[in-house]
Amino acid sequence: xxxxxxxxxxxxxxxxxxxxxxxLLDCEDELLAIIDRIDIAYFPEATRTVLKGPYDVSLVExxxxxxxxxxxxxxxxxxSKVLITIxxxxxAGGIQALRNFADVKQLVPMVYASPKYIETxxxxxxxxxxxxxxxxxxxxxxxxxxxxxxxSAYLHGRKPNTSRYSVCMECKRNGTPCVMxxxxxxxxxxxxxxxCGAICPLFQRGCYGxxxxxxxxxxRALSEQWKALGKTPQDVMRAFRTYNAYAEAFxxxxxxxxx
Amino acid sequence: MVKISRREGRAAQLIEHHDFQSLFDVLxxxxxxxxxxxVRDGSVVYDEVARVDDLPVGYSDEQEKxxxxxxxxxxxxxxxxxxxxxxxxxxxxxxxxxxxxxRRDDGSFQIIPEDYHAEPLALIxxxxxxxxxxxxxxxxxxxxxxxxxxxxxxxxxxFVLAVNCGQAGNTCFCASMHAGPRVTGQFDLAVxxxxxxxxxxxxxxxxxxxxxxxxxEVPHRPASGEEKALANxxxxxxxxxxxxxxxxxxxxxxLYASFEHxxxxxxxxxxxxxxxxTQVCPTCFCSTVEDVxxxxxNTADRWRKWDSCFTTDFSYIVGGxxxxxxxxxxxxxxTHKLATWIEQFGTSGCVGCGRCITWCPVGIDIxxxxxxxxxxxxxxxxxxxxxxxxxxxxx
Numbered sequence: 058x059x060x061x062x063x064x065x066x067x068x069x070x071x072x073x074x075x076x077x078x079x080x081l082l083d084c085e086d087e088l089l090a091i092i093d094r095i096d097i098a099y100f101p102e103a104t105r106t107v108l109k110g111p112y113d114v115s116l117v118e119x120x121x122x123x124x125x126x127x128x129x130x131x132x133x134x135x136x137s138k139v140l141i142t143i144x145x146x147x148x149a150g151g152i153q154a155l156r157n158f159a160d161v162k163q164l165v166p167m168v169y170a171s172p173k174y175i176e177t178x179x180x181x182x183x184x185x186x187x188x189x190x191x192x193x194x195x196x197x198x199x200x201x202x203x204x205x206x207x208x209s210a211y212l213h214g215r216k217p218n219t220s221r222y223s224v225c226m227e228c229k230r231n232g233t234p235c236v237m238x239x240x241x242x243x244x245x246x247x248x249x250x251x252x253c254g255a256i257c258p259l260f261q262r263g264c265y266g267x268x269x270x271x272x273x274x275x276x277r278a279l280s281e282q283w284k285a286l287g288k289t290p291q292d293v294m295r296a297f298r299t300y301n302a303y304a305e306a307f308x309x310x311x312x313x314x315x316x
Numbered sequence: 317m318v319k320i321s322r323r324e325g326r327a328a329q330l331i332e333h334h335d336f337q338s339l340f341d342v343l344x345x346x347x348x349x350x351x352x353x354x355v356r357d358g359s360v361v362y363d364e365v366a367r368v369d370d371l372p373v374g375y376s377d378e379q380e381k382x383x384x385x386x387x388x389x390x391x392x393x394x395x396x397x398x399x400x401x402x403x404x405x406x407x408x409x410x411x412x413x414x415x416x417x418x419r420r421d422d423g424s425f426q427i428i429p430e431d432y433h434a435e436p437l438a439l440i441x442x443x444x445x446x447x448x449x450x451x452x453x454x455x456x457x458x459x460x461x462x463x464x465x466x467x468x469x470x471x472x473x474x475f476v477l478a479v480n481c482g483q484a485g486n487t488c489f490c491a492s493m494h495a496g497p498r499v500t501g502q503f504d505l506a507v508x509x510x511x512x513x514x515x516x517x518x519x520x521x522x523x524x525x526x527x528x529x530x531x532x533e534v535p536h537r538p539a540s541g542e543e544k545a546l547a548n549x550x551x552x553x554x555x556x557x558x559x560x561x562x563x564x565x566x567x568x569x570x571l572y573a574s575f576e577h578x579x580x581x582x583x584x585x586x587x588x589x590x591x592x593x594t595q596v597c598p599t600c601f602c603s604t605v606e607d608v609x610x611x612x613x614n615t616a617d618r619w620r621k622w623d624s625c626f627t628t629d630f631s632y633i634v635g636g637x638x639x640x641x642x643x644x645x646x647x648x649x650x651t652h653k654l655a656t657w658i659e660q661f662g663t664s665g666c667v668g669c670g671r672c673i674t675w676c677p678v679g680i681d682i683x684x685x686x687x688x689x690x691x692x693x694x695x696x697x698x699x700x701x702x703x704x705x706x707x708x709x710x711x
Contacts, residue, residue: 090611205611213613218606222591222627225677229595230411230622234359234401237677239384247590247677261357272628273589273642282382282678 064113064212067099069133071119071126072153072181076198077144078102078118083201094212110136114211117190120146120181122153127178127187134188141207142184145197145300149269152197154181154303158315181303194219197267197300200252220251221272224264227255236263243283245296248274248306269301276310290314328547329531330539331507333516336394337368339477339505342533343438348475351407352440353400358386360400362407365440372397379485379670382679392516395441395509398485399669403598404439404446405453408470411622415605418616434469442478442503444496445488445667449598451502455661456601475526478503480551484558487670489683492561495667497554505531508547519547560670560683562654563690567664570690571655575647579688584643586678591624593672593680594649599665602630625649650682 068078082103084091091097098108115137121127134140145151156164157180165172184190194207203219210217220226224246228235236242236258244263246255250271257264270276280293288296294314297307331339343350344366352365355372365371377397378385386397417428442450457467481488481497490496499506504527507518519539522528539547574580594600604623609616623630626645631638639645657665666682673681 087611094611206608209609209611209613212611213609215607215609218608220627221629222624223588225590225592226595226622226624226627229592232361232402232406232411234357234361234384235592235675235677236357238382238675239358239386239401241383244677247588247592271590275586275588275642278586278588278678 063094063096065096065098065108065110067110067112067115067133067137068097068102069099069115069117069119070102071117071130071147071184072122073119073144073146073151075102075118077147077196078116080143080199080201080204081116084205087205091208095208112137114139114141114208117142117147117184118144120150120153120183121187122178122181123176124178125176130184130187139191139211140184140188141192141194141211142190143194143196143199143204145195145267145269146181147184148193148195148304149301150181150183150303152300152302155298156181157303158298158311183303192217195250195268196252200254202254203252222251223247223271223273224249224251224253224255224258224268227251227253228258231255231259233258236261237282237286241286243286243288243292243296245279247271248276248279265299266297266307267300269304270306274306276306277313280310280314328539328544329520329522329536330543331518331520331534331536333392333394333518335535336518339530339534340366340368340440342530343475343477346436346475346530348436348438350438350440351404353395353397355386359384360386360397362400362402362404368394371395371441376483377485379487379674380679381487381673381681382676384674391511393482393509393511395479395482398481398483398488399443399446399671401596401671401675403596403669403671404442404450405598405601407437407439408450408453408467409457409464409601409603409622410466413466413620415618415620417618420614432466432469434473436473436475437470438475438477440477442476442499443481443669444478444499445490445493445669446598447476447478447499447502448490448493448495448667449669452599452661452663452665452667453601455663456599459661475530476503476505476523478506478523480506480508480547481554482509482550484554485670485674486559487673487681488558488668489560489562489670490668491555491558492564493664493666493668495669497558498551503527508550510543510546510550512546517543519544560668560673560681562666562668562683562686564654564664567686568655568658571651574689577689579685580643580647582688583646583680583685584641586680587642587646588678589626589642589645590677591626592675592677593682594624594626595622596671596675597653598667598669598671599653600624604629625652650685653682654686 142148161179165175207217237244242263245266246264249264249266250268252268283293294311297311301307350365353360354363354370360372371394374389375397376387416430419426457464478499503523506521602623603620606619628637653665
């Protein structure tokens with residue numbers, strides 16, 4: 058059914074792996090319902106068709122790592138009524154923000170044969186450091202169900218049900234016994250925001266913190282417990298320096314344990 | 317603490333270990349789904365059990381602050397462990413449940429109520445603390461003006477096979493809460509497991525006509541005086557070996573007077589505010605309600621989910637969260653559990669099961685915290701208190 062005045066959607070990529078955009082394509086069962094309600098106006102990963110902006114909703118994936126992107130994001134913002142960032146890169150700088158703890162000038166020659174072709178910023182930063190963001194959807198990658206929830210909420214003018222509390226709440230609803238308590242497996246769940254459905258503890262692994270810091274992240278107390286479970290300060294530092302390394306709570310904690 | 321009327325059972329009976337399966341079979345024949353302790357992911361959880369072998373046979377647990385380990389031994393004890401991370405509340409008060417749906421068609425909409433159908437469940441191995449927890453939740457969900465239909469439907473369809481505890485876990489303190497280790501009512505059958513040399517049997521107490529009926533179909537005989545005495549001795553030993561306790565004398569007044577005690581800051585420095593203590597607690601009953609719509613906007617679902625007073629949104633009202641600090645949330649949880657609960661429901665909200673101690677990832681111990689609050693520490697001065705984030709509304 059063709060509806061008049063369907064809102065238009067644009068999907069933008071910055072420094073990222075494309076995994077979060079794929080979450081949208083991964084909505085196989087719901088894709089028809091989505092395009093019934095929304096005109097996909099700009100989504101190079103899915104279609105060559107490009108409709109001119111401005112756009113009602115922009116989903117922005119990726120972090121800002123180059124001067125070119127630092128300028129481009131302002132154009133995206135100007136062309137978007139609502140700008141939603143998706144994934145750890147866009148909301149926290151991503152795994153590539155590990156460069157923020159080092160000197161990029163020293164890293165580039167180690168990686169590239171011809172460093173002279175590389176133009177990059179010193180830091181990888183979240184989109185919200187550059188432009189106003191209407192809503193941030195966390196995760197590495199984002200959860201498909203949460204993406205649909207955010208789109209549904211937008212379409213019907215309500216607040217999305219995306220909780221900011223810890224992963225522990227999801228573990229308990231799943232009935233998963235705590236891996237830290239029952240197996241002594243260090244887990245970032247107590248300081249990490251829910252949203253993934255507590256997948257890793259379901260498979261008896263500790264949480265890796267893909268969804269970034271929870272609303273309250275007492276990382277100090279958790280780090281002490283990790284050490285009591287036999288982890289070294291370097292282990293603790295590395296645990297906090299992954300996909301959300303540059304999110305404030307995780308960054309500060311890793312700095313305490315970092316060399 | 318919890319008043320439970322003691323049923324006058326007949327003389328204690330006895331089921332031999334090798335006849336225990338027959339108890340399962342009789343319950344199954346009576347169309348009960350059997351739910352009991354079973355081992356999963358290194359813990360004793362509550363799930364469907366079909367045979368005695370599905371129980372954690374020969375397992376014992378070691379519980380400490382923030383730590384739980386299972387050990388397997390050669391004995392054939394069926395109930396040689398304490399309570400694990402699950403409680404029976406997940407069956408009576410499900411973690412997530414749809415309350416109703418709404419469907420839109422042609423400009424109007426229709427509410428589709430949910431059928432709160434409950435199937436008969438036989439709960440195998442319910443401990444005294446847990447029976448008391450159910451009695452506490454009965455007051456919350458069934459008494460008064462607002463009766464919870466989901467809880468009520470399931471509550472009416474329970475067969476309870478209770479177990480007297482043969483050992484106290486390191487984090488147990490039910491004796492001091494007057495909630496165990498001996499079951500004193502609200503069961504259909506209650507057993508005490510005894511291994512004495514070569515003999516392995518269960519003394520059985522009948523708590524209801526339904527229990528009587530089930531027992532009549534299971535091979536059993538009257539217990540001898542000596543067999544009964546052994547069972548009694550086991551329960552007495554369990555109570556005596558309990559290491560933790562809470563001094564409940566004047567606890568309400570004590571907590572009310574401790575609003576500005578410096579210990580709350582000390583706890584807040586350690587507390588993760590992750591909510592684990594509230595989720596494993598067999599009496600915590602808070603829930604939140606979420607409305608979800610599908611993309612088309614033609615269906616909306618209303619869901620009820622377990623919530624926790626440790627989340628920021630829990631106390632969110634216009635303008636923000638009332639309890640913005642972790643300190644105020646922990647204080648709220650403990651003060652409600654041990655003090656205001658008494659005013660609200662006529663009992664303590666704590667049964668001393670020790671789950672909040674074991675399953676706190678950083679091992680915060682409610683019994684130690686209460687002891688610290690009772691200790692003679694100087695409360696913060698009025699000036700210091702005023703500097704905190706505690707506002708007049710921060711109760």
